[in-house]
Amino acid sequence: MRDAFQGELDAIRNGLVEMTQQVGFGMARATSALLEADLDLAETVIAQDKSIDKRRDELEERAYDLLARQQPVVATDLRTVITSMRMTADLERMGDLALHVAKVARMRYPSSAVPPEMVSTIMEMGHVAQRIVTKAGSVIASRNVAAALELERNDDEMDRLNETMFRALMSPDWAHGIQTAVDLAQLARFYERFADHAVSVAHRVVYLATGEWPGARDDEPNSYTTAN
Amino acid sequence: MRDAFQGELDAIRNGLVEMTQQVGFGMARATSALLEADLDLAETVIAQDKSIDKRRDELEERAYDLLARQQPVVATDLRTVITSMRMTADLERMGDLALHVAKVARMRYPSSAVPPEMVSTIMEMGHVAQRIVTKAGSVIASRNVAAALELERNDDEMDRLNETMFRALMSPDWAHGIQTAVDLAQLARFYERFADHAVSVAHRVVYLATGEWPGARDDEPNSYTTAN
Incomplete structure (x- = not known):
């Protein structure tokens, strides 16, 4: 009975790792679509978001079934299963951000929404997003607390890129008009939120392993208001 | 035993209703602070976000305790408690958006971040946010499905205000420069997301009452990409 429970938990964990790969691919493709003005690729990302939502629904149902079948439920098991449900919610939201x-x-x-001199900043944001979601996947698989805490560094990188972006588009030399500035401000926020959710996934792993929430919980870095 | 469980569920529900009031106050004050350039009021909202986070933590702990003590857990009870945890997450996030x-x-x-001709649009966004969070609170208390579905109409109003905002700031007549345009685009998104989460709370109530998710789940209206 106990082994069956652990086996089911492992299956949910594998599903979460796969979701990190799905949303990572989604954001990588969305970034290419954006930088290369590739409509087909953009449509692919938009269409594939449904399969991420479906995966989330499946994992949630498994988690519910697991709790309903496992009676009595031990407090730590309860926390593990509910935390995995929260990770699916984070990952589904990351899929939405790639969609945006x-x-x-x-x-x-x-x-292209991105003027030539901002291409490298967006490209770098895409790379950081990729690194951070890949690490979040490894952290889910390994439950390695040290690796989880390392994600903060990537998140700091994202914050710096955000500042670079806002400095450029608020500068008196900005030559691309309002629409492009607003596009870039929103895009920067999408990448930043994507990274925030990846950090949140890693924090949940730390919380399960140690019982402590690292840093201020949901103390979301709101770089929009710090960067300018 | 059963009665004690129901009593605890009612206490959690009351806590959720109070949270809607807290975040509603927060957004109302944030809107005044914004429109009247009132620094003290802004600082009050920023400081009070911590008490919203704390309330979320308390309600979550109660939900965990309730599940851990109630053995065996019936599937519908499990869904009710986990759904209430999700509502605390929505409401906590709404508090963050008021903070932003x-x-x-x-x-x-x-x-003031808001130029005179956009004051009425932001004020209206604040009013719609207020109406929608108040209704979400009533829906939690009453579990009235019809009232829950009515929230969509307020959300449509928010979408229209968003379009008005984007049309103004993307117009060739825009006279307030890039920083103000970017501020307003971000502010519009904060109000819109606030309303989205309130709708999500109401959808969760419908889901509990009927077993069906109304509309496409998490099919977030992304007015940024439809409004311009």
Whole structure:
């Protein structure tokens, strides 16, 4: 009985790791679609968000079934299962943020929403997003607390990129008008929130392993209000 | 035993209703702070976000305790308790969004972030936010499905205000420069997300009452990409 429970928990954990890969791919493709003004790729990301939602629903149902079948439920098991449900919610939201990036690409097609001098900043944001979601996946699989805490560094990188972005578009030399500035401000926020949710996933792993929430819980870095 | 469980569920529900009042007050004050460039009021909202986080933590702990003590847990009880945990997460996030609005007010002090001709749009967004969170509170208390579905109409109003905002700031006649445009785009998104979470709370009530999720789950209206 106990082994069956552990086996089910492992299956949910594997599902979470796969979700990190799905949303990571989604954000990588959304970034390419944005930078290359690739409409087909943007549409692919938009269509694939449904399969991320479906995966979330499946994992949630498994978690519910697991709790309903496992009686009595031990307090730590309860926490583990409910925390895994919260991770699915974070990951589903990361999928939405990739979708939002893809929608900006589609909205500005056949132009690119990103002017040439901001390409490298967006590209770097895409890379950091990729690194951070890949690490979140490893952390879920390994339950390695040290690796989880390391994600903060990538998140700091994202904050710096955000500052770079806001400095450029608020500068008196900005030559691309309001629409592009607003696009970039929103895009920066999508990447930043994506990273925030990945950090939140890692924090949940730490919380399960140690019983302590690292740092201020949900003390979301709101770089919009610190960067300018 | 059963009665004690119901009593605990009622206490959690009351806590959720109080949280809607807290975050509603928070957003109302943040809106005043923004429109009147009132630094003290902005600081009050920023400071009070901690008590919203604390309330969330308390309600979550009660929900965990309730499940741990109630053995065996019936499947519908499990769903009710876990759904109430999700509502605390929505409400906590709404508190964060009020905090973000207050931070914009603080950042632009002693100026106001909102130019005179956009004051009525932001004021209206504040009113809609107020109406929608008040209704979400009533829906939690009454579990009235019809009232829950009515929230969609307020959400449509918020979407229209968002469109008005984006049309104004993307217009060739826009006279307030990039920083104000970016501020307003972000503010519009904060109000919109606040309303989205209130709708999500109401949807959770419908889900508990009927077993069906109304509309597409988490199919978040992303007015940024539809409004321009």
